[in-house]
Amino acid sequence: MIPVEAVTSLMRSYNPRCAVGVIEAAYDYGRRMHEGQFRTSGEPYFTHPVAVAMLLAEQRLDDNTIITALLHDTIEDTGSTYNEIALRFGDEVAQLVDGVTKLTNLELSQVGNAQAENFRKLLMAMSKDLRVLLVKLADRLHNMRTIRHLPPEKQVRKARETMDIFAPLAGRMGMQWMRDELEDISFRILNPEARNSIIRRFLTLRNESGDVIPKITEDIRTVLAGAGVTAEVLGREKKPYSIWRKMEEKKEGFSRLSDIYGFRIVTRSVEECYMALGAVHQRWRAVPGRFKDYISQPKSNGYRSIHTTVSGRDGKRVEVQIRTLEMHAVAESGVAAHWSYRDGERFENPFAVDPFRWLRSLTERFDGAEDSEDFLEHVKLEMFQDQVFCFTPKGEVVKLPRGATPIDFAYAIHTRIGDSCVGAKVDGNRVPLWTKLRNGQSVTIIRAEGQRPQPSWEDMVITGRAKSAIRRSLRGEQRATQVRLGREIARVALERVGKRASDKALEAAAKRLGLEEGDDVLARLGAAEMTGKDLVATLYPELQREPLPAAGDGTAPVVIGLGSGQEARPAPCCNPIPGERIVGIAVRGKGVMIHAIDCEELVAFEEEPDRWIDLRWAEGHSRPDHAVAIEIALANDAGVLGRICTLIGEQHANITDIDFTDRKPDFYRMIVEIEVRDMEHLTHVLTAIDADSDVAQVRRFRRTAAAARGGAAHRGD
Incomplete structure (x- = not known):
């Protein structure tokens, strides 16, 4: 101890x-x-x-x-x-x-x-x-x-x-x-293999070229002495995690990284910092795009230093940081420098930030978060990232996290500017909105009235403020889309039972469901939180209590081959329907699961033949209550979605669920769950949809075994 x-x-x-x-x-x-x-x-x-x-x-x-x-x-x-x-x-x-x-x-x-x-x-x-x-x-x-x-x-x-x-x-x-x-x-x-791999590469590099740190350190000292700069020079290898992170970010191998070595020049004054920079650049060739001046534009946590990368001894690229002694103390201790002592007195480091002022500004920026999730994203995205400094056309400085884009820049100025952004110029040149901004760049936002945030923007921005504003706008637009889709689902579902989806009927459904208005019902339908069948059951529960047709009147038992007292149900992985070859698998406590003969799940039962039951669909079964999913890619144009829903209804197939799996500005991809009689009926539905000029692709959708257990994988037939 x-x-x-x-x-x-x-x-x-x-x-x-x-x-x-x-x-x-x-x-x-x-x-x-x-x-x-x-x-x-x-x-x-x-x-x-x-x-x-x-x-x-x-x-x-x-x-x-x-x-x-x-x-x-x-x-x-x-x-x-x-x-x-x-x-x-x-x-x-x-x-x-x-x-x-x-x-x-x-x-x-x-x-x-x-x-x-x-x-x-x-x-x-x-x-x-x-x-x-x-x-x-x-x-x-x-x-x-x-x-x-x-x-x-x-x-x-x-x-x-x-x-x-x-x-x-x-x-x-x-x-x-x-x-x-x-x-x-x-x-x-967390990743010992990756760390050990980097350490082994360091050892190999040392064996091949020796320990270059003392040599480069001495080279820098000689250059500084020749320029009349008194400074301490410190050299080091980067930490394994720092190197691995750069390899991941740049998608480069170890041998192509430019800054696995780092050197610090600690001077007595700011003037000597720039003298040292000039001496280093005069002696070695600077690497373009690798210069950052955090002395003239400090980070918000008080960090000040000049960063540059040069091609040093034997062409090896090395990173050089240049700072004064006081700046070095802040770089090493951060806000701890606010309480540091020197010779028995609280040392007032001129470069140490006031931590309480910094914290107040931090919390103020989080006040706009709508909920806890937004707040947490603000913390992780803005508090934990290095910053870049860009300029407005008027010369005002905008601080952003590293990796920010022009959209982040626009929202940092004002939400209204972000919402109406249609393009950007960086240093006078038009650039894509996903461009990552760098220190010192001048950014001009191009706006247009009527422009609204696009779903793809959320993947382009990294600041919590921008993400929150985009999501807020998209939620409003998404509800409008859900209401429009819900109206079509309600119309088709109610027309199938001879009813009309009037405003009065929807208000009655909202009252029964404890919702405020009819549009809330439509939004739930459009968001797949309830189905058309649920709406019918809410408004006309008596229709759900109609007796099923008796056997022998054209609706024979669904499957043949079950033993006495055995009950069967379709397996969720393949959801077989009449017209497909099927087989049963006995499952303890669940009866018999019906699988399509080509279901991938059956591989798991190859060594258990005693659980297999030979089944077949009964002839003449015509009830349209077999669930099947279809995947549709359709144009994102006005009226297309409603027309597709109408097509499905015209084929006497009932839509029970809709899930959008991919939204792009030009196309939607969605999974539609419908109820059909058999394979022939499904073929008619697919043919009718495929004939529409705005449909790019339609196919039956089947979940893999993993997806049926709750994963996201799937396959199409």
Whole structure:
């Protein structure tokens, strides 16, 4: 266990006036409260709080943050209380410890609304005192460093939570070193083969060309000395996860990556930063498109640095970052620099952002989220991404996440501008709307009255604001489409029973269903939340109670070959209908499942011949109640969908469900479930639809075995 002297000695190195006595008292109190508790590794539990305190002391943080680290698990895991900590160490420490406890209890790995609500609580805790999050991040880092002692399934869960939440959050806080380590440990657990592959390639590269980092470092020092620039030069290999992520993003192999090596030049002043940049570019050829000036346009988390990539020794491309000492401190510590000490005094780093102002601006941008899901998407898309800075034609700066498009830019200015966007110019040149914007570009949005957001836009944008606005607009248009489709379904369904889909009838159905108006009924029909048969049953339930025709009057038993007392039903994977060759499979507790003879599901029963039952359809069966699905690709033009629904109705087939599987500006693809008599009847329906000039394709749709069990795969006959 790390002794208290190590903690206080490190603190005195940057704050000689630190409260050594209080630190020692917190150390003794925490050790006593955790007495008898052990970690999964078998070590005394208190080794963990001390390690967390040392991590934060290395960031030169204040006394209360270090005390909080020593006590951060006492309220949760021991008999200690908020009041006792407040009495011993003051209200501020008690509040910090309580905040960390609440963060620990948040289930951030949950999904949906629960995760979104916990993110809200996370931001609330951060807004009270950001040091709560700094302690929690250090807590997570030490837990990840010692994660090998946990069961494999728990390691995977913690690693995924770290990769999805804590590592990006550390990066957004400006603590890039912590993000790199958290990602690399998580990468080792989640994808060990990929990580080991990258490490092996690094070793091969070293064997082939030697360790080039010291050589390139010396080259840069020589160039800087010749230019009269006094600076520290640091070189490193990129982390395996960072390299793997670039390989995935750029779809390139390891050998083609340009920046597996990184070098930092730390100068004494901003002027020397630009002198160093000039010296580097004069000595080596700069790689086009790889220059970023975060000194003149800092990131919102306070990060400042010049980034450039050059072709260095032996033609190897290397990334060079140039910054001052103060900028380097912010780059390493992020918002932690706001509480850092130097020589016993709070050091006012001129480049450190005010974390509370940053947090306020963050939460204000989330106020527009309509629900918890929108809020969570805002967090993940905007809080966890690097930013680019683009300009309006008037020279105003617009900050956007990396990978943003002109549509994101338009919505960042105003929702009305985004909704009416029809094109964009970047640096005076017309570009597609899916173009990814880069730092320093000037963007002009081309608008047109009457333009509305397109469904394809949602795949082009990455900001939460743009996605939310597009979805809001599409929901309104989608309801109008659903009402139009529902009106056709209602008309066909009611005409089949000799009734009319009048407004009065629809209002009566809405009343029976507890809905506000008739259009709500139509919207449900169009969205496949209810069927035409449901509508008939709601308005005219007596029609559902009509007796079935007796056997012998043209409607013989459906299948022949069942034993006495056996009941059969169509298998959902193939949904056979009369006219197809069929076979039965006995299923315990479910009777007999009827399969088409070519059903893929039958392969699973090849070794169980005793379960096979020879079946055939009865002759003369004419009731149109056999469900079958058809897949239709049709033009997205006015009236086409209604005409197709009418065609199906004219063939005396009942539409029971419609599901749109693909929506494009020019074509729809949909699955229509209908009821038919037999294969001949189905052929008539398919022929009538195929004859329509606006139908590109129509075929029978059958689910695979996986889809029948709830997957999404399917096949067409």
